[in-house]
Amino acid sequence: MKSLICLGIASLLVGCASPPSVNNTSPTTSISPATSTAATTRTTITLYDYTIASPQGEPLSVTQLAHALKQADIILVGEWHSHPAAHLLQAQLLAALYQQSPNITLSMEQFTRDKQAIIDAYLAGEIGERTLVKEANAWPNYDSDYRPLVEFAKQNNIDVIAANAPKSIVRCVGRQGAEYLDKLPPHERLWVARTLTLTNDKYQQTFIDSMHHGNEAQTKRQFTAQTTWDDTMAETMVDYLKQHPQQQIIHVAGRFHTAEGLGTASRIQARNPKLKVMMVTPISDKVSLHAGAPDFTVKMQPLPQRYVQKDKMMAAMTAMGKRNTDLKCY
Numbered sequence: 001m002k003s004l005i006c007l008g009i010a011s012l013l014v015g016c017a018s019p020p021s022v023n024n025t026s027p028t029t030s031i032s033p034a035t036s037t038a039a040t041t042r043t044t045i046t047l048y049d050y051t052i053a054s055p056q057g058e059p060l061s062v063t064q065l066a067h068a069l070k071q072a073d074i075i076l077v078g079e080w081h082s083h084p085a086a087h088l089l090q091a092q093l094l095a096a097l098y099q100q101s102p103n104i105t106l107s108m109e110q111f112t113r114d115k116q117a118i119i120d121a122y123l124a125g126e127i128g129e130r131t132l133v134k135e136a137n138a139w140p141n142y143d144s145d146y147r148p149l150v151e152f153a154k155q156n157n158i159d160v161i162a163a164n165a166p167k168s169i170v171r172c173v174g175r176q177g178a179e180y181l182d183k184l185p186p187h188e189r190l191w192v193a194r195t196l197t198l199t200n201d202k203y204q205q206t207f208i209d210s211m212h213h214g215n216e217a218q219t220k221r222q223f224t225a226q227t228t229w230d231d232t233m234a235e236t237m238v239d240y241l242k243q244h245p246q247q248q249i250i251h252v253a254g255r256f257h258t259a260e261g262l263g264t265a266s267r268i269q270a271r272n273p274k275l276k277v278m279m280v281t282p283i284s285d286k287v288s289l290h291a292g293a294p295d296f297t298v299k300m301q302p303l304p305q306r307y308v309q310k311d312k313m314m315a316a317m318t319a320m321g322k323r324n325t326d327l328k329c330y
Helices: 062-068 084-100 113-123 129-135 142-155 167-176 178-183 202-210 216-243 255-261 263-271 310-326
Strands: 051-053 074-079 104-112 160-164 248-254 277-283 296-299
Touching (some): 051 062, 062 084, 084 248, 084 277, 104 142, 129 142, 160 216, 160 248, 167 216, 202 263, 216 263, 248 255, 255 263, 255 277, 263 277
Parallel strands (some): 074 248, 104 160, 277 296
């Protein structure tokens, strides 16, 4: 049922999926046998706290992480959407990278290609923040989670790339398949990657393994929608670096898009194998990476469980599913 709580399932796709690797060793709490009502072991760790490690497990500070990433052309920073520690790390890493070199560009999953002019207008001071939020279709958690990134970029004249494909197009791809892109008017077709990666690669297998319902044809359409995001984000960044080869890009996106060099990273390198791509990926006591993964890791507390009762979860999924009743595809 894990995949049901991701908006990246069926027509609810927004690019999330079940974690590829799970460590079932959960933190334990100890209760004194003499006092069964005693409080559990205290902790001073908050949802804002994190620890960074190299792929070899060496502890790093944010400044040391920025230095370790110095040679990357593109840095993919994964997140659990709305996790305080993940977003804090992103803001602090962006600042550290900028301090290291001003030739830094911020790329975001959270804005789409068709909204680039609106992003540029905000950065230039031509419109206000509420106009940005409304006209660029900012995510509901923009104020709390993405405002720090955009404001840092604005203050320091850093380009912000609206890297993603529009959600409505991606949902229609999930409904009709890749052929849907041929129906788009020419100006809308520019909002999506010129080509999609539909080969049976490791990313597709990881995606399929995360699914727990649907027939084969439906799952393939869902993956086509998923990789529409990854291919579009990858192409957007590769095209940007062709025009700005002196820049280093930091790209923020959902963890499933970035982890272990699959997803967006593989689509970047298929387009330009010369680019050096490095990953920074959140982990927790419950979610880890496969052995030998090349990612730098950021360990943080897991987010609270969204639902305990199955009926509550299913009711929420049903309500979310109704959002697509007014989806209009060509």
